[in-house]
Each structure stands twice: as C-alpha cells, then as structure tokens.
C-alpha cells in the first residue's frame with residue numbers, strides 16, 4: 171500500500187467513517203423501514219457481539235426470525251437471552267459454528283438447508299484480524315479461512331435455499347480498509363514475505379467485494395450487497411487494533427450506528443428497488459469500490475483466476 175493511498179484513505183475516514191461522519195450522513199437518511207418482517211428469516215454470523223449483535227437486535231425488534239451463527243455457546247446464549255428479553259421476540263435461534271473451519275461451515279449449511287424451508291436474508295458479518303499466521307484444519311490461513319472461505323462456503327451452499335425464498339438478499343460486512351488493497355491472487359494463503367495481519371484482513375475484505383460482484387452476476391434472483399459499517403467501537407477493534415482504538419476514542423461509532431446500513435439493506439424495500447445488486451454501501455448510500463482513479467484498472471485475468479482458485483479450493487477441500 172502506498173503512503174499516498176494510505177493518507178487519502180485515513181483522511182477520508184476521519185471525515186466519513188467516524189461518529190461525526192455518521193451524524194452528518196444521517197441528516198439525509200430516508201430509511202424506508204416501515205416494514206413488517208414477521209415470517210421472514212435472517213441468518214447473521216457473529217451475532218453475539220458488536221455490529222452483528224446490534225443487527226440481530228434491530229431485526230428481532232421488527233419481528234423477524236433470527237438465526238444467530240456464533241462460535242462460542244456461552245456468549246451466544248447470553249446475547250440471545252438479551253435479544254429475546256429486549257425485543258419480546260422468541261423466534262431467535264443459536265447455531266454454533268466456527269466460521270474459520272471450512273468443512274464445519276459447509277456441514278452446517280447443508281444441515282440448515284435440509285432443516286429449514288426458507289432463508290430470506292443471509293448477513294455475513296463475522297470477521298477477524300489475526301496478526302500471527304495460523305492455519306485451520308484444512309491448512310488455510312485463519313484470516314482467509316474466516317473472512318473469505320467461510321463467507322464463500324456458507325453463501326454458496328445456502329444459495330439454493332435463498333433462491334427459493336421470497337425477496338432473497340445476501341449482505342456481506344466488508345470494510346473501508348479494503349480500499350487500500352487491489353485484488354491479489356498469487357498468495358491467497360499469505361505464505362511468502364512478512365505476515366501483516368492488517369493487510370491480510372484488508373485483502374480479504376477486497377475479496378468479499380469481488381465475490382459479491384461475481385455472485386450478483388451469477389444469481390440475478392438474489393439481491394447481493396456489501397457494506398462498510400464505518401469505524402465502530404467493538405471488541406474486534408479494541409483487541410485487534412488497540413492503538414487505533416485508543417487514538418479514536420469517542421470518535422468511534424456506536425454499534426447501532428455501525429449496524430444501521432446492514433439493517434436498511436436487510437429490511438427496506440428501497441435497498442432492493444433503488445440499488446442494483448452487487449454495490450458497496452455505507453451510511454444508506456453507495457460507495458465507490460475504489461479510492462483513486464488509478465486503482466480502477468484491475469486486470470480481468472486476476473478476477474477469473476481468483477474465481478477459479480476459490481472454486482477449486484471449495485471443491486477439493488469438500489471433496490464434491
């Protein structure tokens with residue numbers, strides 16, 4: 171990442187991604203959230219904490235059926251109890267899945283597809299930034315396994331169920347951090363050079379944007395979107411980026427502010443009727459996929475190579 175690109179990104183973030191940025195943008199919000207979602211089902215990964223939990227709470231308050239996909243049973247049950255208690259909605263279910271374990275994600279999605287007749291909205295929210303190179307049971311690097319492969323396998327496996335459900339949507343929580351990365355396809359497992367967890371995370375978030383564009387083309391029945399929540403005060407930020415967390419302090423957004431655009435993408439009619447599938451959103455509007463003009467020229471070969479590599483990984487690891 172160039173210093174120039176980094177500096178533009180940070181200045182842009184100070185203006186737009188902070189609490190003040192949210193408050194300025196919110197003056198123009200027309201949320202179109204006067205909808206009933208009783209009977210519609212929503213799967214949210216990482217729903218026990220931060221932005222995912224605030225999203226689950228908002229959807230439960232609207233009457234939707236919520237499937238919380240979490241890795242830690244105690245944390246998940248505590249969050250579920252709070253959501254049920256505050257919302258008065260008992261249609262909230264916990265599923266224990268570690269999104270970094272590729273085969274387990276696939277097994278879960280296959281079982282879910284058999285057990286439930288429909289899924290209206292999938293929200294890929296769980297994410298991580300691991301600073302030391304670790305691998306999962308399939309020997310995939312942990313950030314890639316969670317942020318890219320977990321999202322890919324869960325979404326891809328649930329697509330047939332989404333396709334037969336009414337008004338299906340897939341929302342992936344990416345990050346503005348992806349704007350500092352072009353898609354790189356030569357070292358998906360970060361095996362060469364010095365391991366930099368922040369850059370690997372940003373690369374994974376770029377990959378989520380690319381996957382969303384590819385899915386949108388391949389499955390026109392489903393409305394796909396990807397979003398940036400802004401800079402939000404959550405455990406992920408305080409533990410993975412402690413200096414940034416301390417420096418930003420009160421300027422970070424609340425979890426409800428971070429969840430706002432996800433909830434809008436999941437519930438509103440306008441998100442589907444006014445915005446085509448595949449777009450990148452923040453603060454109830456769209457963001458450019460790129461930071462500067464120069465970053466817009468991505469060789470088409472990289473895109474098709476990425477698509478092939480992910481497809482191959484999926485099929486060889488899961489042996490089907």
Ligand SMILES: NC(=O)c1ccc[n+]([C@@H]2O[C@H](COP(=O)([O-])OP(=O)(O)OC[C@H]3O[C@@H](n4cnc5c(N)ncnc54)[C@H](OP(=O)(O)O)[C@@H]3O)[C@@H](O)[C@H]2O)c1
Nearest residue numbers: 216219220221241268269270295296297345401402404406
């Ligand atoms: N906060 C920000 O400023 C910011 C900015 C841009 C993008 N994002 C994105 O927003 C999303 C939500 O993060 P957050 O900021 O709300 O952080 P958070 O409060 O720490 O929530 C992250 C959630 O993901 C779950 N998770 C992580 N790895 C998992 C795994 N292997 N299997 C299952 N669940 C897993 C966590 O579970 P545990 O509680 O068990 O750890 C937690 O529920 C992430 O995708 C993140 O990249 C956040």
